Amino acid sequence: MGGAPLGAPIAGWITDACGVRAGLAVGGAIATTAAVAIGLVLARWGPCGCRWAGTRASAGALRAAGAAG
Numbered sequence: 204m205g206g207a208p209l210g211a212p213i214a215g216w217i218t219d220a221c222g223v224r225a226g227l228a229v230g231g232a233i234a235t236t237a238a239v240a241i242g243l244v245l246a247r248w249g250p251c252g253c254r255w256a257g258t259r260a261s262a263g264a265l266r267a268a269g270a271a272g
Contacts, residue, residue, distance in 0.1 A: 218226030 214226055214230060217229050
């Protein structure tokens with residue numbers, strides 16, 4: 204079912220109260236926030252389970268860290 208049973212009434216209420224543009228803007232903001240949050244989580248933990256140290260490192264150093272542990 205996804206988020207439609209919860210999100211659709213809220214989007215409809217925002218659209219009725221503030222207009223179509225506001226409803227689209229809020230929906231876009233929510234989607235962007237979710238994408239950024241997921242991107243940050245994947246950047247930190249990644250699909251391989253490696254942690255990101257928060258510093259720039261060479262690809263060789265990252266591979267060595269992943270192979271070591």
